[in-house]
Amino acid sequence: MLRTIIAGVKARTARLLLSSIAIMLGVAFVTGTLVLSDGITAGMEDEFAKTSRGVDVSLSLTGEGPEGEAGIPRATLDKVRATSGVQGADLRSLLSAPLLMSSGKAKPATVGPLASTPELREYDLKDGRFPTSATETAVDVRALATAKVAIGQQITVLDKQDGKHAFTIVGTFAQGANSLSLGGSEHLVVLPEAMPPLTDQVRAYEMVVKAAPGVSQDQLATDLKKVVGEQAYRVQTGAQVTEETLKQISSRSTEMTQLLLVFALIALVVAAMVIYNTFTILVAQRTRELALMRCVGASRGQVFGSVMAEAAVMGLFASVIGLFGGLGVSALMQVVIGAVSDDNTVVRLPLSPTTVLAAFAVGVLITVVSAFLPARKATRVAPVAALRAQLDSHEEVARTGKVRIAFALLLGLAGAGVVAFGMNQDQEQALLITGTGTMLLLAMVVTLGPVLVGPVNRVLGVLPGALFGVPAKLASGNAGRNPKRTAATTAALMIGVTIVSLVTVVATSAKETANAEVDNRFPADYTVRSSVGSRTLPQDLATQLAAVPEVAKIAPVAAFGVPSPTDADGGAYLMATTPEMIGDLVKPKATSGSIVGLKSGEVALNAKFAERAGLTVGGILPLGADATKRDLVVVAIVDGLDGSGLVTLDTLRAFQPDDEGFDSIMVKLKDGVTTEAGRAAVEKVTDASPIALIDSAAETKAQLNTQVDQVLAFIWALIGLAVIIALFGIANTLTLSVLERTRESALLRALGLTKGQLRLMLVIESVLMAVMGAAIGLVLGIGFGGLLVKGMSSDSFPIAFAVPYGQIAIMLLAAVIAAMIAAAMPARRAGRTSIVSGMAES
Structure with missing residues (x-):
C-alpha cells in the first residue's frame, strides 16, 4: 500500500503542487506575522535596552510627595551624587519645543538633556560627537532632514515667548524605539544647562544612577531609599526596570500579533475551503482507481489512509515553502514600516522554534483536516463501481440534504438573534456583538x-x-x-x-x-491652531485677527484640565470661548437646557460626562483646588462637544489666571469675501507667528x-x-x-x-x-x-x-x-x- 501511495503522489505531483499553493500562501502569512512580531519585539528590546543600559538604580516620582508637580529637584540629585557607592547620577527630562523650519514656521520637537555620566547615555552616535557646550546639540537623523541642515550648521528652537535659540549641530543619532515613546517627533540632545533658557518648566521625571565598582544594584537601591525616602520616590534596580520594560514591549507586540493573526486566520479558512474543494475533485476523478483498489483487496482504512497521506505530503511541502516565504513577507513588512515611519529600520528575521512548529502545524493540520471529508467519501466507493465502463466523476446529486438546510436555518436564526441583541448595546459592545452575528x-x-x-x-x-x-x-x-x-x-x-x-x-x-x-x-471658514501641542496661541493674535477687514467675527477657544477637589483621579477637561460665540461659531447640540447666554460660573456638560457624574441641569459641579476652587452650575447637557463641558473664558481665567493663550481661533469671513482673499488676509497676520497654522x-x-x-x-x-x-x-x-x-x-x-x-x-x-x-x-x-x-x-x-x-x-x-x-x-x-x-x- 505504501508503494501505491508513493506511486500515486509521483503520478499526481503537478496537480498536488498546484493545489498546495493556497496552503503555501496561508502558511507564509502566519509565518510572516510571527517573524514580524518577533523581529519588532527584538528591535524594540534592543532600542529600549539603551534606556536602561548602564543604569544600576532608577528613581521616579510616585506622585505623593511635594515634588509631584515640579519634578525631581536638583537638590535630590546632589544628595544622590554625594551618597557612598554612587559613581554617577543624572536627571532625565523631556521638553516639547517648536523647531523652526526654513519656511519660518515651527514643527514640534523634543529636547532632552545629555547625561554627564557616559555610561548613562541612552543614545548611540551615528556621526560626529555629543555636545560639550550649551550652544551645541546632537540631533536625530529625522530632525536633520526636516530642518534641511547638516552637521556644522545651526538649528533653531523657540522658547515660550517665541525667542530664538540657535544650536550648532555637532552630531547625529538614530531614534530607533525612542521615536515611539516621543510620539515620533524630532529629537534634540543638549547639555542640562541649555534647557532652562527654553522654558521655566523643565520637569525631571526620572533619575538614573551608576553604581561604583564593587557595589551591587540591590545594595545601592537600599541605600538610596534611605537617602530620598520611599514615600515620594519609587526606587528600582536596573534589572527591575529592564524586566518591566520587556513586559510592556511584549504586551504591545502581542496586541499587534493578535490583530495580524485574525487576518491570517481568514486567509487560512479560505485556503482550507480551496483544499477541500481540490480533494473533492481529485477523489471524484479517482473513483475508478479507488474502486479497483478495493477489488484487489484494499480495505476501507487503507483507501482512507492513502488519500490522507497525499494530503499530509501536500501540507508538509506547502509548510516548507510557506515557512521560507513567510521570511520574505516579514522582511517586506519591516521595510514598509520603516519607510512609513521615516526610520532607519534594521530588518530582523528571527526564526524561533515556535514559528517553525506553527508553520508545520498549520500547514499540515489545515490540509489534513480539509481532506478528511473527501477521504471519507473515498471509502464509500463500492468495488462494483470499478466494473463500470465509463464513470461520470462529476455526476450531480440533485437533492440538497435536509440537514444542510436545517443547519443553515439554525445559523440564520442565531445570527439574526445576536444582531438584534447587539443593536441595543453601547457602541463598543455593539461592534463586537453585531459583528459576531453577521x-x-x-x-x-x-x-x-x-x-x-x-x-x-x-x-x-x-x-x-x-x-x-x-x-x-x-x-x-x-x-x-x-x-x-x-x-x-x-x-x-x-x-x-x-x-x-x-x-x-x-x-x-x-x-x-x-x-x-x-x-x-x-x-467657521478657517481655524487657526498651534502647530506645537504644548504651546498656545498668543492673546494678541486673536485681537489682530478680529481687526482684519475681511473677517466678520472670531471665536478664540481654550481647552484645559481642572482637578476635582474631592477626587484625586477625577476632574474635568473643559472648553472655553467668549459668551457671544456660544451658540454661534461654537454650537454643540443642547439635549437639555440651553447654552444661549452662558455666563461666568456656569457650564454646559457633555452628555456622557454628565451621566458618569450623575449630574443634570441645575446640578453643581465642584472643580479646582485651594484658591481656584469653584462650584459650576450646570445649565445645559450637550452632544457634539470635545471635552467634559463648555464654559466662558472668564470661568477659565478663574481656574487658570496665569494662562492667557488660546488653543485655536475660529475665523468667519464677511459675506462676499472669497475664500482665497480671506485666507490671504488671515495669513498676513498668522505669518508673524511661527506656531500659527491655518486649517479650513x-x-x-x-x-x-x-x-x-x-x-x-x-x-x-x-x-x-x-x-x-x-x-x-x-x-x-x-x-x-x-x-x-x-x-x-x-x-x-x-x-x-x-x-x-x-x-x-x-x-x-x-x-x-x-x-x-x-x-x-x-x-x-x-x-x-x-x-x-x-x-x-x-x-x-x-x-x-x-x-x-x-x-x-x-x-x-x-x-x-x-x-x-x-x-x-x-x-x-x-x-x-x-x-x-x-x-x-x-
Missing part, C-alpha cells in the same frame, strides 16, 4: 451555497449567453452542473469580498459622518479622510491575500475540471466547437464563478456593513450609512479581470489538446 449569517449563506448556485447562475448567465452564444451557454451549464463544487469554489471568494466590502462600507460611513460633523461643529473645514476633512483611507488600505492589503487565494482556487478548480472534462472537450471540438470558442467557454465559466462569489459577497458586505453602522450609531452620535458605489464597482470589475487571468492557463491547456488524444482519454 459572521453567523455569513456562515448561513456559505452553508446554503449549493442551493443559491442554481438561481444565481441562471441570472448571471443571461447576458453572456446573449452576447457570446453557444460558448457562454455551455459555460453557464458547466458552472451549474455541480452546485456543490461551484459553491465551494465561489464561497472562498465570497468570504474575502464580504469582509472587504463590509469594512469599506463602514469606513465610508465613518468618513461621511465625520465630514458632516466637521461642517456642523465648525461653521475642507483641510480638516481631507486629513480625516486620509487617516481613514490609510487604515482601509492596510485592511485591504491584509484581506487581499485571502482574495488572492480564493481566485487561485477558481484557477485550480478550472485546471482540474479541464483534466476531468478532456473527453467532453474533445467531443465538443469534434462537433464543431473551435479552439477559440472552447477557450472562451472556460474564460466565461471562470468569470461566472468569480462574479457569483463577488456579487453575493458585495450584497452581504453592504448589508452587514449597514447592520454594523446601525449597531454603532446612537442618539448622541448618529452614524450615516453610506455606500461607496464607485469602489463597489471597482471590486466587481477587479473580480472579472482576475477571473479572466485565472482562466488563462486552463483555457490554453484545453485548446492545445488534440481531438484524437482527448477522445482516447479514459
Whole structure:
C-alpha cells in the first residue's frame, strides 16, 4: 500500500503542487506575522535596552510627595551624587519645543538633556560627537532632514515667548524605539544647562544612577531609599526596570500579533475551503482507481489512509515553502514600516522554534483536516463501481440534504438573534456583538451555497449567453452542473469580498459622518491652531485677527484640565470661548437646557460626562483646588462637544489666571469675501507667528479622510491575500475540471466547437464563478456593513450609512479581470489538446 501511495503522489505531483499553493500562501502569512512580531519585539528590546543600559538604580516620582508637580529637584540629585557607592547620577527630562523650519514656521520637537555620566547615555552616535557646550546639540537623523541642515550648521528652537535659540549641530543619532515613546517627533540632545533658557518648566521625571565598582544594584537601591525616602520616590534596580520594560514591549507586540493573526486566520479558512474543494475533485476523478483498489483487496482504512497521506505530503511541502516565504513577507513588512515611519529600520528575521512548529502545524493540520471529508467519501466507493465502463466523476446529486438546510436555518436564526441583541448595546459592545452575528449569517449563506448556485447562475448567465452564444451557454451549464463544487469554489471568494466590502462600507460611513460633523461643529471658514501641542496661541493674535477687514467675527477657544477637589483621579477637561460665540461659531447640540447666554460660573456638560457624574441641569459641579476652587452650575447637557463641558473664558481665567493663550481661533469671513482673499488676509497676520497654522473645514476633512483611507488600505492589503487565494482556487478548480472534462472537450471540438470558442467557454465559466462569489459577497458586505453602522450609531452620535458605489464597482470589475487571468492557463491547456488524444482519454 505504501508503494501505491508513493506511486500515486509521483503520478499526481503537478496537480498536488498546484493545489498546495493556497496552503503555501496561508502558511507564509502566519509565518510572516510571527517573524514580524518577533523581529519588532527584538528591535524594540534592543532600542529600549539603551534606556536602561548602564543604569544600576532608577528613581521616579510616585506622585505623593511635594515634588509631584515640579519634578525631581536638583537638590535630590546632589544628595544622590554625594551618597557612598554612587559613581554617577543624572536627571532625565523631556521638553516639547517648536523647531523652526526654513519656511519660518515651527514643527514640534523634543529636547532632552545629555547625561554627564557616559555610561548613562541612552543614545548611540551615528556621526560626529555629543555636545560639550550649551550652544551645541546632537540631533536625530529625522530632525536633520526636516530642518534641511547638516552637521556644522545651526538649528533653531523657540522658547515660550517665541525667542530664538540657535544650536550648532555637532552630531547625529538614530531614534530607533525612542521615536515611539516621543510620539515620533524630532529629537534634540543638549547639555542640562541649555534647557532652562527654553522654558521655566523643565520637569525631571526620572533619575538614573551608576553604581561604583564593587557595589551591587540591590545594595545601592537600599541605600538610596534611605537617602530620598520611599514615600515620594519609587526606587528600582536596573534589572527591575529592564524586566518591566520587556513586559510592556511584549504586551504591545502581542496586541499587534493578535490583530495580524485574525487576518491570517481568514486567509487560512479560505485556503482550507480551496483544499477541500481540490480533494473533492481529485477523489471524484479517482473513483475508478479507488474502486479497483478495493477489488484487489484494499480495505476501507487503507483507501482512507492513502488519500490522507497525499494530503499530509501536500501540507508538509506547502509548510516548507510557506515557512521560507513567510521570511520574505516579514522582511517586506519591516521595510514598509520603516519607510512609513521615516526610520532607519534594521530588518530582523528571527526564526524561533515556535514559528517553525506553527508553520508545520498549520500547514499540515489545515490540509489534513480539509481532506478528511473527501477521504471519507473515498471509502464509500463500492468495488462494483470499478466494473463500470465509463464513470461520470462529476455526476450531480440533485437533492440538497435536509440537514444542510436545517443547519443553515439554525445559523440564520442565531445570527439574526445576536444582531438584534447587539443593536441595543453601547457602541463598543455593539461592534463586537453585531459583528459576531453577521459572521453567523455569513456562515448561513456559505452553508446554503449549493442551493443559491442554481438561481444565481441562471441570472448571471443571461447576458453572456446573449452576447457570446453557444460558448457562454455551455459555460453557464458547466458552472451549474455541480452546485456543490461551484459553491465551494465561489464561497472562498465570497468570504474575502464580504469582509472587504463590509469594512469599506463602514469606513465610508465613518468618513461621511465625520465630514458632516466637521461642517456642523465648525461653521467657521478657517481655524487657526498651534502647530506645537504644548504651546498656545498668543492673546494678541486673536485681537489682530478680529481687526482684519475681511473677517466678520472670531471665536478664540481654550481647552484645559481642572482637578476635582474631592477626587484625586477625577476632574474635568473643559472648553472655553467668549459668551457671544456660544451658540454661534461654537454650537454643540443642547439635549437639555440651553447654552444661549452662558455666563461666568456656569457650564454646559457633555452628555456622557454628565451621566458618569450623575449630574443634570441645575446640578453643581465642584472643580479646582485651594484658591481656584469653584462650584459650576450646570445649565445645559450637550452632544457634539470635545471635552467634559463648555464654559466662558472668564470661568477659565478663574481656574487658570496665569494662562492667557488660546488653543485655536475660529475665523468667519464677511459675506462676499472669497475664500482665497480671506485666507490671504488671515495669513498676513498668522505669518508673524511661527506656531500659527491655518486649517479650513475642507483641510480638516481631507486629513480625516486620509487617516481613514490609510487604515482601509492596510485592511485591504491584509484581506487581499485571502482574495488572492480564493481566485487561485477558481484557477485550480478550472485546471482540474479541464483534466476531468478532456473527453467532453474533445467531443465538443469534434462537433464543431473551435479552439477559440472552447477557450472562451472556460474564460466565461471562470468569470461566472468569480462574479457569483463577488456579487453575493458585495450584497452581504453592504448589508452587514449597514447592520454594523446601525449597531454603532446612537442618539448622541448618529452614524450615516453610506455606500461607496464607485469602489463597489471597482471590486466587481477587479473580480472579472482576475477571473479572466485565472482562466488563462486552463483555457490554453484545453485548446492545445488534440481531438484524437482527448477522445482516447479514459
